[in-house]
Amino acid sequence: MSEALYVGVDVGSSATKCVILDSAGSLVGHDVVSSGFKYIDAIERVVSGALDQAGGSREDMAACVSTGYGRKHVPFSSRVVTEITAHARGTRAWDPEVRIIIDIGGQDTKIIRIDGSGQLVDYRMNAKCAAGTGTFLESIAVKLGMVLSDLDALARKSSTPTVVNSYCTVFAGTEVIERIKEGQNPEDIAMGLFRSIATRIKEMIPSRDGSVGATGGVVEHCPAMVVALEESLKCEVRLAPMPQHAGAYGAALLALESCRETGSEVDHASAG
């Protein structure tokens, strides 16, 4: 075995992410692939991609922590944690000032509150529907014949965002069509959709007692989302260096820490 590598895999509903650290905690590899229908295929591809970047092989994996909705599908995982713990750990390492983490994922949005030591204090998840999630935006983009990045580009040109009232993806889609028929600017309607998510998120943050950070694919690929959040929360929203990889990064850190705690370089559950 060459250098020991510590792997974090975040198997999300839309995308699967992998981050690899060396024994000094430096990020040496990462990748993201679409989760698709078969988690195991996505896991194999994303880990291979990240290992290639790290210049390592499967034999170099000293420990692996998995997270995300498909967290239990990672066959070589030595520990499984929820996205809440993983995002808290990853964001804390990247930005120790952050106390509130907004993670906008494909399937749900989480608000995670941590204290000065990084301890999880509280968390909330959106109710069981697509409201306030990446899926909400993607569904409406599809309805408008676009992809998410088109919707974002459009929104960034908005000067007077439209108010989209409905939380429901289906009803919001209908509302968008009504606004188009009324002759409102597509740019303003697009920004209205990001604002709608930001409003939903604001409801989940009853008080702010520290800096706010954001993670997840939506904030990484849609700057309009960050603008909408900052306008809604009336504060700076700090982005992790690789927002979509924050969970995988947190998981990789936990993998490294688990070996440090046991004084072992290798966690045999994953190495085996």
Add this chain to the structure above:
Amino acid sequence: MTRTAKRVKINAQGTLRSLMRDYFLNLDAAASDPDRLVAWCTSVGPCEILTAFGYEVYFPENHGALLGARKISHECIPAAVGVGYCAESCSYMTSDIGAALSGVSPLTEAYGISGPPRPDLLAYSTNQCREVQDWWHFFGRRHDAKVLGICPPTHVGEVTDAHVAFVRHELQELINHIEGHLGRKMDYARLEQAVSLSSRASSLWRCVLDTARTRPSPMTFFDGLIHMAPVILMRGSQDAIDYYNLLLDEMNGRVSGGIGAIPDERFRIYWDGMPVWPKVREMSEKFFDLGVAVSASTYCNSWAFEDYAGGDPLEWMARTSTEIFINRSETFKQQFLIEMCEAFQIDGIIFHNARTCPNNTNSRFGMAQRLRDETGMPVLVFDGDLSDVRFFSTAQTMTNMEAFVEQLEGRLR
């Protein structure tokens, strides 16, 4: 994490199975016997009065729970929605009405009977919710049977003599109506006996639940969901008393032997709100795997009434039906939860926000946050429903539960 430890089986369960069988077969026989009477009653309703009049008493909410537990509610609900019952109103009600309209009942597979017994009378108390009134009236129309009910005051803070007198008057009126309906008088000695038996069963049930104050908990909320059946269905009978004596002996034995329902119990949780009946097994297994004992709950305590020490049985009934948790003010409920958490050495509280049961959901007006702020204990609110799985996401809920335990683990570090 999947633990290799095995569950310790509750031996009394065999007796419970026979009791349940006898109960439903007796109801079925009574329904087809022209000389016997069957009444339907709400679960915390005036069943002792019905028993004293000689009715065999059936509880439709139990049928609603069974439809959920057998995972057939969602197949029944559309039939009720089709005849005008809102899909977001009580899913016990919509699944029970839908089951009747579809000719479906879990009692057929379980006991070989056609379904719920045909009622001669339906009696309700709105001390739990107003939905029961419309639920009962649906079946009253369907079976051309009389529907009677009482409406105790709700959101009560301190229960005063005036509250009790008001409800006592309602109960007396109920008796007067039944006397008129049957053409015979109430046997008050029999009522006193029914109340006495009811109170004794209820006290024993409380003693059973209280064994979980010890660490490790000899039983959990999920065990309670099975073993609470006699205190609901057989209240006012000697059978319920005998059963809880048996169960209490077994639980006391566990306490003496240090035997926990969850081997190597790591954390203790309080459950507020309704169970998610179609997911009870999955949730029970999840908490087992996590090493978490759900040691106490509001729901299982709903049938733990004050003792009857003799005197006016109607006054006891009036007081107990007004004092129940679900009927009380937010301030009372919050204090009750705090005291329960202290008594059961609780590490965290889970609130079930049941979409179709606002009355038995206590997280809708800030109580979870107030409790967290007051006690410093972690709280979790998750969205679900008592019977309708369309309002429930397994993946999201399980993530919530696991993250909650990670939060508790973090507090130990």
